[in-house]
Amino acid sequence: MNGARPKRRAAAITTGIALSALILSGCAQSEREEGSDDAGTASEVDGTFVFAASSDPKSLDPAFAFDGESFRVSRQIFEGLVGVKAGSADPEPLLAKSWETSEDALTYTFQLEEGVTFHDGTQFNAEAVCANFDRWYNFTGIQQADSVSYYYGKLFKGFSDSPETATYKSCEATGDSEAVVTLAKPFAGFIAALSLPAFAMQSPAAMEEFSANDVTGTAEAPSLSAYAKENPTGTGPFKFETWEVGNQITLSAYEDYWGEQGQVTDIIFRVIDDPNSRRQSLEAGTIDGYDLVAPADTQVLADAGYKVVAREPFTILYLGMNQKVEELANPLVRQAIAHAIDKQALVDQTLPEGTKIASQFIPDVVNGYSEDVAEYEYDPERAKELLAEAGYPDGFTLDFNYPTGVSRPYMPTPEQVYTNITAQLEEVGITINPQPNKWSPDYQDRIQATEDHGIHLLGWTGDYNDTDNFVGVFFGQEKPEFGFNNPEIFSALEEARQVSNLEEQTPLYEQINEDIAEFVPAIPLAHPAPSLAFSERVDSYPASPVSDEVFNKIELNK
Numbered sequence: 001m002n003g004a005r006p007k008r009r010a011a012a013i014t015t016g017i018a019l020s021a022l023i024l025s026g027c028a029q030s031e032r033e034e035g036s037d038d039a040g041t042a043s044e045v046d047g048t049f050v051f052a053a054s055s056d057p058k059s060l061d062p063a064f065a066f067d068g069e070s071f072r073v074s075r076q077i078f079e080g081l082v083g084v085k086a087g088s089a090d091p092e093p094l095l096a097k098s099w100e101t102s103e104d105a106l107t108y109t110f111q112l113e114e115g116v117t118f119h120d121g122t123q124f125n126a127e128a129v130c131a132n133f134d135r136w137y138n139f140t141g142i143q144q145a146d147s148v149s150y151y152y153g154k155l156f157k158g159f160s161d162s163p164e165t166a167t168y169k170s171c172e173a174t175g176d177s178e179a180v181v182t183l184a185k186p187f188a189g190f191i192a193a194l195s196l197p198a199f200a201m202q203s204p205a206a207m208e209e210f211s212a213n214d215v216t217g218t219a220e221a222p223s224l225s226a227y228a229k230e231n232p233t234g235t236g237p238f239k240f241e242t243w244e245v246g247n248q249i250t251l252s253a254y255e256d257y258w259g260e261q262g263q264v265t266d267i268i269f270r271v272i273d274d275p276n277s278r279r280q281s282l283e284a285g286t287i288d289g290y291d292l293v294a295p296a297d298t299q300v301l302a303d304a305g306y307k308v309v310a311r312e313p314f315t316i317l318y319l320g321m322n323q324k325v326e327e328l329a330n331p332l333v334r335q336a337i338a339h340a341i342d343k344q345a346l347v348d349q350t351l352p353e354g355t356k357i358a359s360q361f362i363p364d365v366v367n368g369y370s371e372d373v374a375e376y377e378y379d380p381e382r383a384k385e386l387l388a389e390a391g392y393p394d395g396f397t398l399d400f401n402y403p404t405g406v407s408r409p410y411m412p413t414p415e416q417v418y419t420n421i422t423a424q425l426e427e428v429g430i431t432i433n434p435q436p437n438k439w440s441p442d443y444q445d446r447i448q449a450t451e452d453h454g455i456h457l458l459g460w461t462g463d464y465n466d467t468d469n470f471v472g473v474f475f476g477q478e479k480p481e482f483g484f485n486n487p488e489i490f491s492a493l494e495e496a497r498q499v500s501n502l503e504e505q506t507p508l509y510e511q512i513n514e515d516i517a518e519f520v521p522a523i524p525l526a527h528p529a530p531s532l533a534f535s536e537r538v539d540s541y542p543a544s545p546v547s548d549e550v551f552n553k554i555e556l557n558k
Contacts, residue, residue: 045556046537047253047265052278052290054407055440056245056271061212061228062197063136064143066150067444068409068461068547071197072291073269075550076251077119078200078234081110081129082191084548089314089465091192095124095201095235105186105500106169112177116258118203119239126173131204133171133181135213145219146479147449151198154473155189157494186498188505189466195548196463206233220449221441237261237552247271253552262552273405275412282306282533289534289541292407295352301533307541310354313529314545315410316361316470317351317459319421320522324451324483327396334520336386337455338376340428341421347526350416354529360513361471363527367502368467368509373517383428395429399454401447406439409530409547410459417457451480459528463546467509468497475516482521489515 057070062078065071083094093099096110116124136152138160143149153159158166169184183190193199202212210227217223227233232240237259238251251267270287272278275294279301281287293301293308302308321328321337328334343357356363360373387395402418411417415436422432435453437443447456458481463469468476476493478485489512496508534541540555 045263045558047263047556048268049264049266049289049551049554049556050268050270050287051551052272052281052287053249053269054271054273054275054278054290054292055405057249058440058444059224059228060230060232060240060243061202061224062200062232063152063202064148064215064222064224064228065198067440069440072547072549073249073251074197074200074232074234075236075548076238076267077232077236077240078197078202079236080194080196080200081112082194084195084464084544084546086542087544089462089546091195091464094195099191101191105188106183108181108183108190109174110179110181112179113258114177116235117256118206118235119233119254120203120206121256122203122205124201124235125176126179127176128201128204129179129181130171130173132199132201133168135207136199137166137168139213142215142217142219142222143213145222145449147219147445148215148222149198150448151196154476155187155193155468157477186500188497188500189464189468192464192466193469200234203233206231220445237550238264238267257552260552262554263556264551264554267551273407275407279533282535285535287535289532289538291530291532292409292412293352293531293533294407294412295350297533298353298531305536307534307536307538308531309534309541309543310352310529310531311409311543311547312545313354313356313527314363314365314462315459315528315530316358316363316462317410317417317457317525317528318358318361318522319525320447320456320458320481321520322451322453322456322481322483323521325398325454327390327392327398328454328483330390331520332386332390333392334523335376336383336390336428337425337430338520338523339379339383339386340425340430341523341525342378342424343525344378345424346417346420350413350420351526351528352412352531356527356529358524358526360517361474361522361524362467362513363462366462366465366467366470367506368471368496368513370510370513372510373514375517376520376523380424380428387429392429395431397431397433398425399435400425400432401435401437401443401453401456403439403443403457404436406443408459409461410526410528411457412528412530414457421457447481449480451483456481461547467505467512468493471509471512471516472497475521484521486519486521489519 055069058067059065062074081096082091085092098111100109156167169182172180210231212227214225237257239254241250243249249269253265278290323329347355403414499505537558539557
């Protein structure tokens with residue numbers, strides 16, 4: 001895993017909350033005109049790039065975020081020790097130009113890039129690296145909640161007040177450009193995990209000045225600090241300017257960026273939660289591009305001359321089931337629901353072209369994919385038989401939670417998916433009680449932090465190519481989303497993530513995927529293939545299967 005640092009890659013992603021198309025029309029043109037004097041090349045290229053996001057970010061502090069909307073912005077502002085190879089899900093050097101791993105897989109020695117500064121002018125060095133690792137490890141109280149430090153908790157398993165479960169142990173700056181990170185136990189996915197925006201390097205000085213760790217409220221409704229709302233400070237090609245909640249976020253080029261700056265000099269993330277409004281804004285010329293194109297729009301836009309870019313599917317859409325609900329605690333009911341769903345019809349009617357039907361919770365390109373998992377074929381009569389066997393011959397009423405005001409890579413049109421599955425479940429006698437919630441913050445917090453839900457729609461865009469990033473995150477420990485306690489699965493996942501030899505690790509994950517399919521804590525539905533669309537002035541957009549897209553690599557022609 002050693003190597004010299006290649007040229008910096010980049011591109012973009014999307015997030016959003018509703019805004020009417022009328023408000024959009026006047027702004028973008030004037031913003032472009034204001035930014036045109038700062039064009040990044042001598043060829044009259046307009047350096048202001050307007051991208052439609054499907055919602056506001058949850059947080060501008062990536063350590064306290066877990067949603068794609070936050071990470072799209074984070075990837076422009078922040079960088080981690082490890083990056084992602086362009087067009088893949090595999091890690092490569094970034095702020096760490098190389099690293100070495102000890103034989104026992106517990107010690108990692110990172111050689112750091114020199115001459116790199118944070119946006120506040122402070123130096124990036126080994127002390128800054130250790131300050132970030134120690135910050136995550138020392139989160140306390142509400143900072144440890146899934147709704148706050150989701151990724152650190154799920155991947156590093158514990159904090160300084162629970163060292164017996166923690167994966168991280170210590171960090172030492174052994175030189176200005178050398179940091180040594182020691183783990184308490186092996187973590188095979190450690191290097192790949194560091195490519196996540198949640199583990200990006202942030203300015204220790206800015207975090208202290210703006211009280212980055214000052215989280216108040218409750219786990220269900222956390223309130224973040226001034227740093228997370230107004231002062232994110234990284235080493236990336238773009239620095240933060242403003243955030244008008246519900247409207248837009250603006251970034252500008254960091255003049256002392258250590259890598260290639262590219263043509264884009266200013267970024268405007270405009271919040272437009274409705275897919276039709278995003279398409280209309282592109283057609284009206286008020287935005288340059290957007291993510292999560294509605295399946296029905298991809299061919300229409302391509303035929304009209306717009307650039308449509310499809311990502312390789314590295315996603316999973318699933319129907320979650322909360323076992324704290326009496327009926328869902330019965331495995332026969334969960335199997336019945338699985339048999340009631342026609343996945344092919346769901347894909348054909350609601351999801352993008354290129355989507356694959358899912359049999360398990362990882363795509364087939366990920367280590368541990370098993371050909372022997374139990375599959376619940378579409379069989380409404382079998383579903384009715386199982387419901388009767390479970391004691392519900394006349395069915396029952398079930399809450400169905402689904403998000404509104406959002407498009408996700410794994411679910412561009414949530415309401416359509418909800419409607420499709422509802423009709424299928426009602427055919428077998430399950431009466432649905434609709435439970436819609438606005439995506440941010442209501443839906444995420446309700447599903448992830450409370451037990452107040454029934455069946456629900458959620459999914460995942462893989463962050464890096466490692467099985468633990470899918471099944472480990474979902475089923476590695478007890479969590480409110482699924483409401484079950486299965487120590488056998490928990491311990492099997494903990495064992496597999498510590499095995500660094502791929503030949504030894506693969507059969508462990510295959511068995512885990514087979515066990516999960518038997519247990520049915522949720523139903524894997526599909527691996528959607530999300531698309532982006534751009535105006536004719538965009539020559540090149542380096543799409544990433546894990547959405548690792550930084551806008552300094554967008555190529556423009558005017």
